[in-house]
Amino acid sequence: MELTLRSARRFLDQIPAPLVVAGVWGGELSEEGQRLDARHRGRLSRAMEALHFKGEFGETLLVSLEEGEEPGFALLFGLGKKRGVSLETLRQAGARLVREVARLGVKEAVAETFLAEKFGKKEASYALAEGALLGGYRWSGYKTETGKRSERLRLWLARSSGPAVERAEVVAEAVNYARSLVNEPPNILTPAELARRAEAMAQELGLQVEVWDEQRIQEAGMGAFYAVAQGSANPPRFIQLTYRPEAPAERVVAWVGKGLTFDTGGYSLKPSESQITMKGDMAGAAAVLAAMRAIARLKPPVEVRAYVAAAENMISGRAYRVSDVLKSLSGKTIEVLNTDAEGRLTLADAITYADRQGAQAIVELSTLTGACVVALGEKVAGLFANDPRWGREVREAAERAGEKVWPLPLEEEYREVLKSETADLRNTHGRSRAAGAITAALFLSEFTEKPLVHLDIAGPAYSEKEHPLGPAGGTGFGVRTLVELVSGR
Structure with a gap:
């Protein structure tokens, strides 16, 4: 997979992309997710309630937003229970997130910087970015298949630390x-x-x-x-x-x-x-x-x-x-x-x-x-x-x-x-x-x-x-x- 990470200071709902990713932590939408939910008149919270989505770690829920607008879809990403969460949780979340977004076939997405309020923007940005870049690695090897589709993904991290993301890339x-x-x-x-x-x-x-x-x-x-x-x-x-x-x-x-x-x-x-x-x-x-x-x-x-x-x-x-x-x-x-x-x-x-x-x-x-x-x-x-x-x-x-x-x-x-x-x-x-x-x-x-x-x-x-x-x-x-x-x- 060819993964490009971008850091942005803006809020999750201020970056145009066909897919937006919000975290669900301890069974509740994150602050960024609540902001997105309010903008879309409660679509996310209603979907969570209707489908009994609790946000176990790595669990996802794809929600359709307003037709003809961008983003067209929101992906709710489970971060698990609040007790015991760590920076390693974030690394693994980054890796799982990239694989799930790639599976959906989109070329560009924007994700919130999960758990920045708990670990601080710098540490959360670093762990999430590092996990995403490690999770996106693929070994192409020496296969002779022709016409294989090359996966490309640009992922924006909203309200993240630019220097931390740059270091994670290195x-x-x-x-x-x-x-x-x-x-x-x-x-x-x-x-x-x-x-x-x-x-x-x-x-x-x-x-x-x-x-x-x-x-x-x-x-x-x-x-x-x-x-x-x-x-x-x-x-x-x-x-x-x-x-x-x-x-x-x-x-x-x-x-x-x-x-x-x-x-x-x-x-x-x-x-x-x-x-x-x-x-x-x-x-x-x-x-x-x-x-x-x-x-x-x-x-x-x-x-x-x-x-x-x-x-x-x-x-x-x-x-x-x-x-x-x-x-x-x-x-x-x-x-x-x-x-x-x-x-x-x-x-x-x-x-x-x-x-x-x-x-x-x-x-x-x-x-x-x-x-x-x-x-x-x-x-x-x-x-x-x-x-x-x-x-x-x-x-x-x-x-x-x-x-x-x-x-x-x-x-x-x-x-x-x-x-x-x-x-x-x-x-x-x-x-x-x-x-x-x-x-x-x-x-x-x-x-x-x-x-x-x-x-x-x-x-x-x-x-x-x-x-x-x-x-x-x-x-x-x-x-x-x-x-x-x-x-x-």
Whole structure:
């Protein structure tokens, strides 16, 4: 869907459009809805009474207005009960609203800024606009259908905050950019193609960019990263993006994203059904790159550096094996007990590099463990922090952004299981299935002493069915948290 949002200072009934949308909250018309109802001599309230419309969340009622006048129709949109309503309610309302208006087939509509009286014009405008733009996202893919009708919709938000709507457009566009990267098939989005797109984005937005090929990766000493990549015919790339504010930076933050553009599991081969979503094993990288896209436009006073170790984990005569010992960039040696625990190997070198380049704090995002999905399900990311203050800062940013994270412990007693008799570390905790997400986080914490937050996004990064803020596929999880962390509102 091609969705255009417009902010307007005028009242709902003062903007010409064929469809006008008013909210019903707690079973009653909103103030804007009451104004519209009075103008049309009680048509809306009579329809609600006649059809027993209570306005449960997402419920709609289409009411015909005066013939020959504009608007011709009013859409009553249910916001549910007053108790428990939140900004997330507004986001989901925006997404549902766009889908419902598109279903009706109109090209232009005007909606009130729901619940502005409760949350304030700025916050309500932002949440509603963000939800609408996320809900309007569609992945066109590579279908060869011809003559398919292109959906276009212009949606006006009455009495909204223009700056809030503009910011929502920037952030939502970045989230949708991440979604599209995750949705690309792996034969298209190879490590080299991911790097090419990062370079194109940097050129477009004025970011600094540097990309290393496989030779440079080896020369730098990234032995853990390169081992994962060496089995594929598609060579790895190490992607580095930098945003610097015009004034001296308040601090320097690094974002690291897992960039496995496809993961077979290597010789520790995944079952076939588990490989179906493995084109999304680079969702952490997608989030990092997309967040850089947003901050290049928002221009926060923080220097941000993004790092992606992009690779495929494949099987061949050159692929790394169980029992191999790898030398990481940090100098620490790693015994491989499972080639499907590959993400942490690529991230170990990327985190080390981010540390050495002068980052004062690091956030790393990765679809790292199925254990985290078992613990927290498909809606919530696990948050691990080696520094409580930095962990709280990231968690609070996620809460403001509307993304669900939950803190899990870096339990020091479990670090013992990562000790190897052959090398400094081993890449998994062996045959035990206990505490898999925690031991993976402990492994990553071995490669920096700077404040580090590891977000295990294996659950919420990809949805196999439609969800409240968008269609099946990549969700763009993490983008909003990263942007909120460095730019606020």
